[in-house]
Amino acid sequence: xxxxxxxxxxxxxxxxxxxxxxxxxxxxxxxxxxxxxxxxxxxxxxxxxxxxxxxxxxxxxxxxxxxxxxxxxxxxxxxxxxxxxxxxxxxxxxxxxxxxxxxxxxxxxxxxxxxxxxxxxxxxxxxxxxxxxxxxxxxxxxxxxxxxxxxxxxxxxxxxxxxxxxxxxxxxxxxxxxxxxxxxxxxxxxxxxxxxxxxxxxxxxxxxxxxxxxxxxxxxxxxxxxxxxxxxxxxxxxxxxxxxxxxxxxxxxxx
Amino acid sequence: xxxxxxxxxxxxxxxxxxxxxxxxxxxxxxxxxxxxxxxxxxxxxxxxxxxxxxxxxxxxxxxxxxxxxxxxxxxxxxxxxxxxxxxxxxxxxxxxxxxxxxxxxxxxxxxxxxxxxxxxxxxxxxxxxxxxxxxxxxxxxxxxxxxxxxxxxxxxxxxxxxxxxxxxxxxxxxxxxxxxxxxxxxxxxxxxxxxxxxxxxxxxxxxxxxxxxxxxxxxxxxxxxxxxxxxxxxxxxxxxxxxxxxxxxxxxxxx
Numbered sequence: 001x002x003x004x005x006x007x008x009x010x011x012x013x014x015x016x017x018x019x020x021x022x023x024x025x026x027x028x029x030x031x032x033x034x035x036x037x038x039x040x041x042x043x044x045x046x047x048x049x050x051x052x053x054x055x056x057x058x059x060x061x062x063x064x065x066x067x068x069x070x071x072x073x074x075x076x077x078x079x080x081x082x083x084x085x086x087x088x089x090x091x092x093x094x095x096x097x098x099x100x101x102x103x104x105x106x107x108x109x110x111x112x113x114x115x116x117x118x119x120x121x122x123x124x125x126x127x128x129x130x131x132x133x134x135x136x137x138x139x140x141x142x143x144x145x146x147x148x149x150x151x152x153x154x155x156x157x158x159x160x161x162x163x164x165x166x167x168x169x170x171x172x173x174x175x176x177x178x179x180x181x182x183x184x185x186x187x188x189x190x191x192x193x194x195x196x197x198x199x200x201x202x203x204x205x206x207x208x209x210x211x212x213x214x215x216x217x218x219x220x221x222x223x224x225x226x227x228x229x230x231x232x233x234x235x236x237x238x239x240x241x242x243x244x245x246x247x248x249x250x251x252x253x254x255x
Numbered sequence: 256x257x258x259x260x261x262x263x264x265x266x267x268x269x270x271x272x273x274x275x276x277x278x279x280x281x282x283x284x285x286x287x288x289x290x291x292x293x294x295x296x297x298x299x300x301x302x303x304x305x306x307x308x309x310x311x312x313x314x315x316x317x318x319x320x321x322x323x324x325x326x327x328x329x330x331x332x333x334x335x336x337x338x339x340x341x342x343x344x345x346x347x348x349x350x351x352x353x354x355x356x357x358x359x360x361x362x363x364x365x366x367x368x369x370x371x372x373x374x375x376x377x378x379x380x381x382x383x384x385x386x387x388x389x390x391x392x393x394x395x396x397x398x399x400x401x402x403x404x405x406x407x408x409x410x411x412x413x414x415x416x417x418x419x420x421x422x423x424x425x426x427x428x429x430x431x432x433x434x435x436x437x438x439x440x441x442x443x444x445x446x447x448x449x450x451x452x453x454x455x456x457x458x459x460x461x462x463x464x465x466x467x468x469x470x471x472x473x474x475x476x477x478x479x480x481x482x483x484x485x486x487x488x489x490x491x492x493x494x495x496x497x498x499x500x501x502x503x504x505x506x507x508x509x510x
Binding site for chain 1: 256257258259349352363408411412413414415416417418419420429430431447448449450451453454455457458460461462464478486488489490491496497498499500501502504505507
């Protein structure tokens with residue numbers, strides 16, 4: 001399997017034809033078997049998701065959250081940023097000492113994935129509104145309709161640092177399902193569902209990097225999905241997510 | 256960047272010379288620039304970490320945990336398995352409806368990573384005792400001393416499915432640190448620490464698969480770590496992990 005950085009994409013603007021740009025810069029790497037991984041930043045820019053803080057006059061809850069964060073961190077916090085997070089979210093899981101929220105499409109991440117860097121013309125960059133639809137749109141416009149994964153970077157409990165994750169995909173199932181498969185000695189496998197879109201996103205992120213040297217698209221060539229039927233579920237509902245249940249009963253207390 | 260499955264490794268036994276086996280089957284893919292990713296299963300087998308349930312006579316806490324799990328799931332639960340999890344752990348974060356525990360080396364995972372499949376000769380396979388030391392040992396015995404990552408598969412909050420994660424590494428820092436780096440418009444980056452060993456483990460897991468067709472080693476060739484200094488921390492301490500704090504005050508209640 002090969003991971004190929006798509007070089008030379010440059011700045012993406014609202015309305016940029018992303019599929020055209022990707023096709024132009026990926027040479028002969030596209031094709032129905034190769035997975036195209038695209039950073040959410042350029043998808044958001046093409047979809048005009050750059051916004052200004054002035055677009056989010058703070059309501060009382062946002063003002064309260066910002067005041068508490070300011071008090072806890074000693075840093076100035078703009079209540080309009082908290083307002084933007086609230087408007088992009090269906091649930092805030094942690095309010096302090098940072099905002100962890102579920103986006104409207106089900107992704108749990110800090111600040112609902114709102115980016116304050118990589119936005120030359122606006123204050124903020126929101127995640128794509130419906131990344132699965134973004135992936136399907138890019139896919140259908142690409143030659144050969146290859147599988148497409150829209151990636152984000154995100155922190156996680158238990159482990160330091162961020163890693164690439166998938167927030168939208170089209171043309172491939174999210175997971176490989178190993179249920180019922182057996183090991184060499186005939187015992188049923190413990191591991192059942194492997195989230196391959198997240199693994200592709202993590203792999204692509206090794207080449208994407210951040211900042212001015214960033215490469216916002218990577219093609220995964222010669223990867224075999226394998227014979228096992230997959231599932232399309234990635235975002236957990238609260239009913240099966242015990243960590244979310246625990247967070248509902250928790251609030252931050254400073255030492 | 257290329258990901259190459261190391262083919263033909265076959266069954267690994269206690270005492271198998273893992274570095275020798277990897278060198279023999281990876282042809283010309285080794286070298287000081289290429290990262291060798293090794294599944295914890297074969298590291299554990301080589302380190303004689305296969306054990307039997309009979310080795311873990313259940314104490315009162317394990318019996319209580321197993322009885323509660325049996326009651327909740329309607330499935331038979333062996334209290335000796337719960338005892339093995341307790342002995343491999345420093346803290347149990349969730350007791351029901353499944354066991355989530357921190358291993359003695361800091362990795363938070365279901366059942367402390369104890370595997371009930373892929374173990375032809377014993378009931379259970381424990382994770383390597385000190386995977387960082389395992390990685391360093393394999394590395395120093397490989398020609399050219401390439402970086403080595405020991406991988407596991409693990410579930411996570413908020414997202415369905417498992418993905419590859421790093422549990423031990425040697426010869427490379429765990430993370431790239433982007434703090435102080437700036438984006439194209441000169442603003443400081445939001446994303447600061449990228450856990451590259453986890454991304455390498457996830458990428459390798461795309462080729463590893465599970466079960467009888469599994470490939471327990473993958474070489475990542477031509478990956479540039481990049482110029483940014485890294486950190487070696489992956490496992491969070493409870494003081495900086497709000498999810499762990501929340502789980503300490505939570506217990507499962509059936510609907």
